[in-house]
Amino acid sequence: MIKTSNGKAVCAAALLLVVGAQSSAWADAALDDSIERGRALAEDRNGGNCYSCHAVEGAELPGNYGPPLFNMKMRFPERAVLKAQIADPRVRNPGTPMPPYGAHQVLTDSELESVVDYIHSL
Secondary structure: OEEOOOOOEEOHHHHHHHHHHHHHHHHHHHHHHHHHHHHHHHHOOOOOOHHHOOOOOOOOOOOOOOOOOOOHHHHOOOHHHHHHHHHOOOOOOOOOOOOOOOOOOOOOHHHHHHHHHHHHHO
C-alpha cells in the first residue's frame, strides 16, 4: 500500500494499472496520428506517391505495377524490415524500379516513419 498526500491508502498495483492504461492510450493516439500523416504522404503526388504504383483499398487511381498493399503486418511482421524496404528497396532487389525514399531523401526520417506506420497498418 502507498499513502497518498491526503492520507488515503492506494494499492500500488492499481496505481500502476491506471498509469499503464493512460500511457497506452497516449501511445495509441500518437500511432493513429502518425498513420494519418503517413496516409496523407502516401497519396500525395509530391510526397510518397505510393498509389501511383501500388493498389491500396480505397485509393483513387491506384497503380498496378507494384504489389498491392494489403495484409502488410502478415507480409512484414517485423516493422523494421518494411522500413528498410521503403527506405532503400535496392538492398533486397537491386533492379527494382521503386525509388529509395530514405536513401535519396525523398522523405525525411519523420515522414518515412509515418509512411511505414501507415503501410504497416494496411
